[in-house]
Amino acid sequence: MTTFAELTTLRVGGGARRWVEARTSQEIVDAATAAQAAAEPWFALGGGSNVVVSDEEFQGTVIRVLNDGIQIDGEGTQHTLVHVQAGHRWDDFVSWAVLNGLAGVEAMSGIPGTVGGAPVQNIGAYGQELAEVVHSLTFWDAELGDVVTLTRADLDFAFRHSVLKAGRRGIVLDITFALWRVGESSQALSKPIMFEQLSSALGVAMGASEPLGAVRARVLELRAAKGMVLDTNDPDTASVGSFFVNPIVSERFARSLPPDAPQFPVGEDEPPRYLAPGEEVPPLSTRQRGVKLSAAWLIENAGVRKGFALPGSGAGISSKHALAITNRGTATANDVLQLATYVQSLVQSAFGVLLLPEPTLVGLSL
Numbered sequence: 001m002t003t004f005a006e007l008t009t010l011r012v013g014g015g016a017r018r019w020v021e022a023r024t025s026q027e028i029v030d031a032a033t034a035a036q037a038a039a040e041p042w043f044a045l046g047g048g049s050n051v052v053v054s055d056e057e058f059q060g061t062v063i064r065v066l067n068d069g070i071q072i073d074g075e076g077t078q079h080t081l082v083h084v085q086a087g088h089r090w091d092d093f094v095s096w097a098v099l100n101g102l103a104g105v106e107a108m109s110g111i112p113g114t115v116g117g118a119p120v121q122n123i124g125a126y127g128q129e130l131a132e133v134v135h136s137l138t139f140w141d142a143e144l145g146d147v148v149t150l151t152r153a154d155l156d157f158a159f160r161h162s163v164l165k166a167g168r169r170g171i172v173l174d175i176t177f178a179l180w181r182v183g184e185s186s187q188a189l190s191k192p193i194m195f196e197q198l199s200s201a202l203g204v205a206m207g208a209s210e211p212l213g214a215v216r217a218r219v220l221e222l223r224a225a226k227g228m229v230l231d232t233n234d235p236d237t238a239s240v241g242s243f244f245v246n247p248i249v250s251e252r253f254a255r256s257l258p259p260d261a262p263q264f265p266v267g268e269d270e271p272p273r274y275l276a277p278g279e280e281v282p283p284l285s286t287r288q289r290g291v292k293l294s295a296a297w298l299i300e301n302a303g304v305r306k307g308f309a310l311p312g313s314g315a316g317i318s319s320k321h322a323l324a325i326t327n328r329g330t331a332t333a334n335d336v337l338q339l340a341t342y343v344q345s346l347v348q349s350a351f352g353v354l355l356l357p358e359p360t361l362v363g364l365s366l
């Protein structure tokens with residue numbers, strides 16, 4: 001019997017009533033249409049790297065998104081449009097882009113999962129974010145029962161957020177990326193490096209560019225040192241990556257925190273303005289402005305050390321990164337949930353900040 005423990009990187013979770021392996025966009029649409037018509041619960045599973053599923057059997061259909069392939073769609077003056085199927089492994093796509101002299105995703109090397117799973121939480125790392133390179137995507141919309149094209153603007157990307165994360169039901173079938181054509185090989189130069197840790201690891205100033213291949217190699221090294229590249233020999237990588245989202249709080253609240261708490265201002269302040277006659281009222285922005293805090297700092301300073309585990313539990317905090325909850329080999333979804341609840345309540349009582357989970361929880365709540 002197939003279980004989520006076998007198909008997810010955290011390696012927890014029970015079975016499901018029905019599994020469908022969908023290898024083409026049409027198979028995905030057919031499976032989703034049938035599940036929706038049967039009025040039964042269903043969801044799409046990509047690489048299983050950002051989902052925590054309950055130990056109980058899932059009473060519905062799991063559609064495994066397994067279509068793959070990359071195709072160049074067109075060359076502009078600066079951009080190359082690249083069309084990638086949703087089930088393609090994200091890091092294989094990054095590796096392909098780097099080898100082909102296409103910039104824009106090199107700093108996101110080593111993130112597990114699929115291309116179709118990437119827009120859900122607008123993946124990002126080392127100064128790059130998916131939102132910067134998505135041109136559009138093809139989406140089977142569960143409400144409409146039809147396939148639609150969503151542009152970057154339709155997706156309302158923000159920090160670890162998109163309309164898909166906010167609840168627009170459906171399945172991403174493929175994504176068209178707009179990447180920068182910077183050369184013909186991995187020696188071509190990257191986008192400017194905008195992340196301090198990466199620029200110092202490369203020994204260059206912030207804003208400098210380095211060969212794509214060198215950036216990819218350095219990012220993979222930095223990630224491996226934090227247990228953030230999947231590796232069956234490293235037990236710290238049996239996780240969903242960061243378990244909690246870095247919280248964004250108001251400036252006023254941030255000032256009440258200890259001075260050594262890392263703080264990063266986010267969002268541009270738009271000055272208030274009058275609407276021109278006849279101009280439509282713009283939709284309320286869902287983008288948060290304020291100060292981003294480090295969830296890892298809050299966790300460690302609330303007293304939860306790296307490597308911590310509750311007595312008798314198979315789950316533990318990674319020995320390399322306080323933000324990752326890992327399966328030490330015998331964890332159940334319940335063990336993970338208990339540890340997450342413990343961390344959440346300690347941080348809340350120490351700092352008054354409620355940490356929210358980053359992965360999708362299925363059959364569980366925190």
Ligand SMILES: Cc1cc2nc3c(=O)[nH]c(=O)nc-3n(C[C@H](O)[C@H](O)[C@H](O)COP(=O)(O)OP(=O)(O)OC[C@H]3O[C@@H](n4cnc5c(N)ncnc54)[C@H](O)[C@@H]3O)c2cc1C
Pocket residue numbers: 009043044045046047048049050051065086111112113114115116117118119120121122123124125164170171172173227228229230237239240241242360
């Ligand atoms: C070791 C490790 C390191 C990580 N590092 C990072 C990081 O640096 N930055 C970062 O942002 N994330 C990181 N993650 C989280 C994760 O890799 C990403 O969120 C990834 O994009 C999830 O893709 P997936 O295919 O595995 O999605 P899954 O885990 O399979 O699914 C996650 C959610 O997306 C939905 N979904 C999946 N595929 C589709 C689809 N085709 N259409 C619609 N919905 C879909 C699922 O229903 C579910 O709700 C890390 C995870 C791990 C394990």
